[in-house]
Amino acid sequence: MDFSARLKLAAAAAAAFVAAMPAAHAAAGDPGAGARKITMCRGCHGIPGYRTAFPEVYSVPRLGGQHAAYIVKALEEYKAGNRSHPSMRAVAAGLTEKDMADIAAYYAGEAPKTAAR
Numbered sequence: 001m002d003f004s005a006r007l008k009l010a011a012a013a014a015a016a017f018v019a020a021m022p023a024a025h026a027a028a029g030d031p032g033a034g035a036r037k038i039t040m041c042r043g044c045h046g047i048p049g050y051r052t053a054f055p056e057v058y059s060v061p062r063l064g065g066q067h068a069a070y071i072v073k074a075l076e077e078y079k080a081g082n083r084s085h086p087s088m089r090a091v092a093a094g095l096t097e098k099d100m101a102d103i104a105a106y107y108a109g110e111a112p113k114t115a116a117r
């Protein structure tokens with residue numbers, strides 16, 4: 001590959017990188033992508049009665065139907081350590097901003113369960 005071809009390739013890669021940046025910071029998440037990222041959350045946030053037995057018995061908040069902005073904020077606070085819960089801090093630490101937005105969009109669009117009615 002000659003120099004100008006390399007330069008073009010590098011320019012294309014840089015352009016693609018820049019183009020991807022705003023998406024990563026977009027406030028609006030993609031619920032479809034979110035649906036694929038919540039498999040693990042279901043383990044706790046999807047159990048009947050919303051309780052979990054690990055590491056101790058505690059109730060787990062329902063996420064479906066909550067506002068996307070609230071969910072993102074909660075996750076950011078866990079990640080930053082402003083909210084402390086051992087399980088959720090560990091979970092949130094592994095999420096990117098895009099993950100949080102996608103997950104929030106998914107949960108915000110999910111109807112709250114009506115079993116309690």
Ligand code: HEC
Binds near residue numbers: 038042059071072091
């Ligand atoms: C090991 C169990 C567990 C897993 C896995 C888990 N959570 Fe949680 N989550 C909890 C518990 C317990 C709380 C309540 C913690 C507290 O009191 O601060 C919580 C709280 C939250 C809250 C705050 C809700 C509110 O009403 O304030 C959000 C948002 C949340 N979790 C999102 C998620 C997402 C998204 C995932 C998956 C990426 C996830 N959680 C995975 C147990 C879990």
